[in-house]
Amino acid sequence: MLNACVAHRGWSGLAPENTLAAIKLAVEDGLIEMIEIDVQLSKDGIPVVIHDFTLDRTTNGTGHVKDTMLCELVTYDAGSWFAPAFAGEKIPTLEEVLCLVKGRKKLNIELKQVGELYPFMEMKVLQLIQEFDLQDEVVVTSFDQQCLQKVKATAPEIAVGLIVGRPPVTIEQLQALGAKFLAIDYSYITKSMVQEFFDQGIDIMAWTINDKESMKKIMNLHPFIRICTNHPEVWKCAIKEGG
Ligand code: G3P
Ligand code: CA
Secondary structure (H helix, E strand, O other), X not given: OOOOEEEEOOXXXXXXXXXXXXXXXXXXXXXXXXXXXEEEEOOOOOEEEOOOOEOOOXXXXXXXXXXXXXXXXXXXXXXXXXXXXXXXXXOOEHHHHHHHHOOOOEEEEEEOOOOOOOOOHHHHHHHXXXXXXXXXXXXXXXXXXXXXXXXXXXXXXXXXXXXXXXXXXXXXXXXXXXXXXXXXXXXXXXXXXXXXXXXXXOEEEEEOOOOHHHHHHHHHHOOOOEEXXXXXXXXXXXXXXXX
C-alpha cells in the first residue's frame, strides 16, 4: 500500500502505549501494515515492552525498568494512566507480543539500547525472533548504531533500521550498518533526501506524525514513505482525502 501506516507503540492514540490492548487494536485492523514497539530488559534479563526507562509515567510503579525484576514489573498497572477502562493492562513481555503479532502484522522492534545499558539485549531479542521464526516479519531498529552492528553480526538475515532525529544521516552510514530502513523525525525530511535514499534501496519511515496536514505533506514527498503514527484513524482520513 502507498504511504503505509506504522502504528506507533501499538494504536497508542486509542489505548495505552505498548500494551497488548494497543497492539491488539492494530493487529485487528485491516489496513495498518506494521506495529512499532519499544523493548528493554527487566533486572532478570527478560525483554519487556515499554518506552520510558522509568516506570513512573505509564504505570503505577516507580524506578527504573532495568532495576526491576519481571515478577514485579507484571504487577504494575500500565493502563489506568491512559483511561480507567484500561485498568489492569500490564507491561507485556516481548514474547507475549510476538505471540499476538505473529503471522498477522510486521513488527518494528525498537531496542532501547544505549551503549552497554542492557548487556545481551540484542542476543535475547534475536533468540526470541528465531524461536518464533519471525526473521522475515520484523525489522530491528535503534538509535544506537553499536546495537545494530551487533544484531547484523549475529543474525545477518534480520533487517535492521537506524533511527535518527535531526540529520545528517548518510547512505554510506546505513550501508556500513547493513541497514535498509531509516526511521527519521518527519520534520527533517526533504524531497531530495527521500528520493536519494529510495534510489539506493533504503526504506524510509517518518516518525511520529499525528496530524492530518503534516501526514499529507510527507505523503506528497514520496508515495513509499511509511507514516508512523499514534493515530492510524487520522492516517486513514489522510489517505482517503489524498494530498
Ligand atoms: O521509531 C521511531 C520512534 O519510535 C522513536 O522515538 O521516543 O517514540 O521511541 P520514540
Ligand atoms: Ca519507539
